[in-house]
Amino acid sequence: MAAKRRTSIRDKDLKGLKYFKVLVPLLERLHDDATTRDRAGNRQLFYDQYACLLLLFFFNPIVKSLRGIQQASTLDKVQRLLGCNRVSRGSLSEASRVFDPELLHALIGDLAAQALPLVHGKEAEALRGLTAVDGSLLPALPKMAWALWLDPQHRAAKMHVHFDVLKGVPVETTVTAGNDSETVQLRATLQAQRLYVIDRGYADYQLFQDIIDAKSAFIGRIRDNAVGGIVEEHPLTAEAWAAGVRSDRRVWLGGPQSGRAFQQSVRVLEVDTGKTDAHGRAEILLLATSRLDLAAELVALGYRYRWAVELFFRWLKCILGCRHLLANSHDGVTIQVYLAIMASLLISLWVGRKPTVRTLEMLQFYFSGWATEEELQAHLDHLQPLPR
DSSP: OOOOOOOOOOGGGOOOTHHHHHHHHHHGGGTTTTOTTOTTOOOOOOHHHHHHHHHHHHHOTTOOSHHHHHHHTTSHHHHHHHTOOOOOHHHHHHHHHHSOHHHHHHHHHHHHHTOOOSOOSHHHHHTTTEEEEEEEEEEEOTTOTTOOSSBTTBEEEEEEEEEETTTTEEEEEEEEETTSOHHHHHHHTOOTTOEEEEOGGGOOHHHHHHHHHTTOEEEEEOOTTOOEEEEEEOOOOHHHHHTTEEEEEEEEEOOTTSSSOOSSOEEEEEEEEEEEOTTSOEEEEEEEESOTTSOHHHHHHHHHTTHHHHHHHHIIIIISOTTSOSOSSHHHHHHHHHHHHHHHHHHHHHHTSOOOHHHHHHHHHHHTTSSOHHHHHHHHHTSOOOOO
16 A cells, blocks of 8 residues: 655645744743754754744644654744754754753743633632642653663653643643653652642552642542541531542551651541442542541542543643654653643633633644634634633
8 A cells, every 4th residue: 555645834834823923932041952062053953943843743733743843844934933944854853862851841830830720719719729640651662762661562651740720731740751650750749839639549658748748738549458547537518428428537547567657647538439340339439638627528529620630631642642752762752742731831821721622623723724813713702701
């Protein structure tokens, strides 16, 4: 079967590049990275230009690969915007290895800080700082030796994401090999004033204590065989019972074999999910939280919001296209993930809400020249207002 012929990218296929002018000042601080090693002074592709070229991959459906990015660099419109000449694939490959991804990491924090809460009210105030944390795999090629996972033929990178649920944006991201520890990554990236919501894979008492020591709090699922001494039984309200809470106790978690003991008691709740297991028994979750003041029904609600980060992974990989890796090196993959996070943040800031498939499609129609600026604005104006 003959290979599918590649479609050439033309100047008229790239519209809406004025939005990239907004990025130029933001990315300017990247420009001088890796220039000290260029003693001959012949570098032609700089970090800020490379970052803008990769962002074209996320915003324009015509640019589908590294070859497409290289072809876009030959267009006069792109060259005038970025101030660069035609870029070779060799230069793009080299750029993924020499530029420092941590400079982009700082930009993610700057963009995330501009996001405003999308949800308001008493519940949102009580759950302020709610941050869902999890990791997700990005399949890698066998030749990517650093991306250790199952075996030499099955490799993967893993992105570890902190997702601010009430703002609808990612606020922290790291990239490691597929088999690296998620608890270690969370411990290394803890922030103050967060309410971390985490699944059973993070059920580490030392990690729980580290979260408290970092001036944050947690809601986390713990194992069904967790050991603890009951300090106090809390009565359940009608609201708590309706939310599936079946018990609410203050306990000292940990036994002789659990390692370092907690420095304070925590609450442990039994929550009925309304589902049954393979044996027909009710599925009961055991949730621990350091928030002694939080209503039991809000603890259950906060844990349900953990799925927000899973939905974000689906958006990032399946909709935005981040599962198609453009580089083989660890730094190259990290740069791509960070730029995908930035693309998502930019959409959220542009439209004032979490990005959706329809909004991304409309932006891509605009960047492809299929929709006018007026039609894009009309789409944004017709988005349903967020509940307050």
